[in-house]
Amino acid sequence: MLDKIKALREEIASVVASDKEEVEQLRIKYLSKKGAVSALMADFRNVPAELKREVGQKINELKTFATDRINSLKDSFAVADDPGIADMDLTRTASPVALGTRHPLSIVQNEMLRIFAGMGFTIAEGPEIEDDWHVFESLNFPPDHPARDMQDTFFISRDPADILLRTHTSSVQTRVMEHAQPPIRIVCPGRVYRNEAISARAHCFFHQIEGLYIDKNVSFADLRQVLLGFARQMFGPETKIRLRPSYFPFTEPSAEMDISCDICGGKGCAFCKGTGWVEILGCGMVDPNVLKACGIDPEVYSGYAFGMGIERITNLKYKVKDLRLFSENDVRFLREFEAAH
Ligand code: DAH
Numbered sequence: 388m389l390d391k392i393k394a395l396r397e398e399i400a401s402v403v404a405s406d407k408e409e410v411e412q413l414r415i416k417y418l419s420k421k422g423a424v425s426a427l428m429a430d431f432r433n434v435p436a437e438l439k440r441e442v443g444q445k446i447n448e449l450k451t452f453a454t455d456r457i458n459s460l461k462d463s464f465a466v467a468d469d470p471g472i473a474d475m476d477l478t479r480t481a482s483p484v485a486l487g488t489r490h491p492l493s494i495v496q497n498e499m500l501r502i503f504a505g506m507g508f509t510i511a512e513g514p515e516i517e518d519d520w521h522v523f524e525s526l527n528f529p530p531d532h533p534a535r536d537m538q539d540t541f542f543i544s545r546d547p548a549d550i551l552l553r554t555h556t557s558s559v560q561t562r563v564m565e566h567a568q569p570p571i572r573i574v575c576p577g578r579v580y581r582n583e584a585i586s587a588r589a590h591c592f593f594h595q596i597e598g599l600y601i602d603k604n605v606s607f608a609d610l611r612q613v614l615l616g617f618a619r620q621m622f623g624p625e626t627k628i629r630l631r632p633s634y635f636p637f638t639e640p641s642a643e644m645d646i647s648c649d650i651c652g653g654k655g656c657a658f659c660k661g662t663g664w665v666e667i668l669g670c671g672m673v674d675p676n677v678l679k680a681c682g683i684d685p686e687v688y689s690g691y692a693f694g695m696g697i698e699r700i701t702n703l704k705y706k707v708k709d710l711r712l713f714s715e716n717d718v719r720f721l722r723e724f725e726a727a728h
Pocket of ligand 1: 555635669
């Protein structure tokens with residue numbers, strides 16, 4: 388009897404099944420009322436009394452073993468044989484992964500670049516870590532000139548060459564002009580840094596787009612027309628512009644440009660402080676000294692440049708009052724722009 392139990396145990400240990408149906412056959416064969424394990428139990432009454440205890444224990448063990456074995460075979464087919472599988476569309480993508488949204492500054496930057504691309508400008512980029520020459524000297528800021536105080540600079544090293552974080556994207560003008568000859572028509576997007584205390588209205592880094600056009604016979608009227616075209620495409624066809632005289636070392640003459648306040652339509656409101664105008668950029672005719680510094684002959688060529696803050700344009704477009712929101716990465720803020728692109 389003990390040999391029989393042992394043999395049956397070995398047999399059950401080695402059974403295999405290739406589907407659920409075969410597992411069921413095995414269950415019937417070993418565990419049903421007429422199965423092999425039950426048959427052993429029926430034989431039990433013929434076991435001599437002194438062996439009953441040992442044999443009884445072995446039969447119980449065998450039964451547990453057989454049940455476990457059949458169940459584990461059954462489990463191995465449970466998933467693959469799911470009756471729903473035939474109805475499933477295995478070509479469908481998995482549950483949707485929540486996508487991020489584009490950052491408002493990227494949305495606005497892309498829109499600005501798209502508008503300038505439509506007017507023939509190509510994109511140029513330069514490094515954020517710059518030297519004094521590209522950020523200041525080539526742009527006609529003489530050493531110790533008070534104009535340098537206009538932009539509080541983060542210096543990385545002072546000696547031997549001044550290495551610093553660029554304070555404006557005007558440095559990309561120089562980077563392009565020193566290697567290319569006119570005609571040059573570029574817009575230069577990028578991050579700039581200034582040593583400012585962070586508040587709702589100022590940040591130690593922000594973003595600008597610089598524009599530059601150098602060719603023969605470029606005039607201030609050309610500049611005005613391009614800026615008017617930009618303002619109308621960006622803020623609507625009714626938008627008016629106004630240029631006010633200003634000062635930048637790298638342009639002469641220089642101007643700042645306002646657009647009509649699109650909240651009150653120019654009547655005057657709290658947003659435009661009652662003036663009906665809001666300032667959006669600086670611009671001017673490239674100073675001959677700048678052309679000379681970059682190896683372009685100012686007797687032959689002239690050009691204009693302009694520079695504007697992307698945060699500023701975004702503020703106007705989306706009425707974001709606090710600059711800090713742009714770098715806090717609060718998804719509740721970022722998701723508000725989901726529909727904007
Ligand atoms: N670089 C200036 C700034 O950061 C902006 C600017 C003004 C750029 C006049 C220009 C320009 O190209 O002509 O404030």
